[in-house]
Amino acid sequence: MNNKLAVVILAAGEGTRMKSAMPKVLHSLLGRPLLRWVLSSVDTLKPARVCVVIGHRAEEVRQALKDDAITFVEQKQQFGSGHALAQAAGALKNFQGDILVLCGDTPLISGATLKNLYAHHRKCKNSATILSAGMSNPFGYGRICRAGSGMVAGIVEEKDADDSQKKITEINSGIYCFSSPLIWSVLKKIRPDNKKKEYYLTDAIEILNAQGCRTDACCIPSVDETLGVNTRLDLAGAENVARQRALEKLMLSGVTVINPATVSVSFDAKIGRDTVIYPDTIIEGATVIGEGCAIGPGSFIRNSVIGDSVEVRSSYIYDSIVAAGAKIGPFSHLRPGTKLGEAVKVGNFSEVKKSVIGAGSKINHLSYVGDSKVGKGVNIGAGTITCNYDGFHKNETVIDDRVFVGSNVNLVAPVRVGRDAILGAGSTITDDVPPRMLAIARARQVNKTRKKI
Template identity: 40%
Template structure:
């Protein structure tokens, strides 16, 4: 850090006479108020430098603040260079400084690499300033987590968990119900309305916004997703989706980017959507894939419906009108349009446009081949069951004269 600050000072205009604020890049929980307070304290005291310190129960790895008999900051000793006595000190350097530019310019060039790590320590500037009879003050930060550094992924996870706890508490105090803070994750950019309820196992990430009275979870992940007032979303994964007011999503729904679900609409169990607009009051309740499609208002898509949007080369769109009723296990082969108020029968494969109000069916007539199992699968459990059923039916038939 000493060489880095030396280069930064060289880049400053020679006419610059202000203060220089130096920050470590691995202190993610440092807040603006703490920095403002440090700058204000520095300018009030008029010292050559002001550094931030904190008290740690386990200060391993941190530079120690060494004070003189009057309690004034005398120097900073890096952990690897500290004596046994100095290691007992639990006031540590937070790595954040405010320097008056003139003494910093004059001193930073005097840094040497005469230490255990062969580096230019910025911390040595403090001792050099004191050697010139200049005053160095310290501003102690509490709580210490604000200035704790990150040196490994374990510390990174701890800092992230602490920030998440602060975010959750803030939303709780703002009128959001979070049932289990320990299993809930909320990013800093997320916005929640009054009386939103977040159930266990939920992650709200990115720029997700949730309007008032919505219920989210359990076991739900929303990324950059907009949720309308009063919507209910459970056991769902959604990214870049818009879910309307009063809508119902889940369980086990997968909303991919470009999904728009209208007010009071439904995306149900084991349904996947992508680049799809589903109008107000329309429902896709079960076991379906709706991709590159537009569905009007108050339509119902039968269980097991698949939008076949890809021909092996290009994606095509499907348009379904309002008040449509499609049967179970349909396939819409895009590009295709189904008009308002149309119906389709179960098992229908729709390859051609369906006019408004029409019934689309293309299932072949059912043919029953009596005795096929006994003749073609003799000795199987199915054949034996069929034989017993046939014998029972024959014995119960009216006697023939």
């Protein structure tokens, strides 16, 4: 832990341009809230304290991060970035060291860049260091105004910039490192003397300069890292960058991604080498996929564990565990709570829900298996249904090892079928079937002579 570093993340804004009832910082990017991306990058610095300034729909943000070691401070009314940071003064006024300040809507900032900023700040013994970036079209961003010495003279916002200042291409990322406790006295001197009548944190730079303090900017080559998310268009652009980073990381680790432009993989997913991800595939959450798998085309997997050498073709899998060698699809659906053993086959238009399927068993066609325990080496015929819901409760079906279930069989739960039994095609099984028995539960066929027409 770095006892000389504290972090403040500004996450109080309403984000009106998102046109959303949800707090902006909770919008998802590759399965993670925007604020979670910022926190993950901050964690690499191992700060002594992390404060998050919340405001709009504060309780929702608090609940989303309730398991994190975070100090929340509330900005009840939003009067600008300087006012937002000042809300953390009570929590950090006695902190001796440096304060790293970030916005909660800059998800692409990397831990490496933050480390470089902090190292530059410490090495140069600055009172304030700004993370800046070069941008060919800087419209909408605050401009870094440098003095003849090369140090930062001030920052001017787009709405307050004159024509010459608007030509400056070095922009303010909104990420700073300040010396503490100095910054808290500086914030008290900021005045809302601007068109928006807000307390700009950027004004702290001019105040520090007037006090003879050293202010500087650490310029990075990639503007992508500094991009803020203010609209749905910004969110889509940030997701494209994050998705490309995730796919590049996978491909460099030995995963083949065919037509990457059509594939989306969560940054938290782990995929083994020699696995091939086919087009139009989405992998979300903390999914783990083993080595030598074939995933897709057209598959969706969320928060699941997939073993080695598994095939998933044009299928959906949620919160499930699939053992090595299983084959799923095309057009299969594994719902939460499903566990497939080794070499299990779940074929076209079959659905499995909250069930355990033993090794080597097959559910090849047009079947529904729910709330069931299926043993090893079982064959589930086409059109089989476990009738698990009686209108009030979900009931369990148990099918022991090596049972052969004929086509179009209904198993009305609760019911148990013993090992090595056979269920005749078209049967509706309402009673337990002992081991090694043949059960037929259907009306006898009667052939009658047709009347002449």
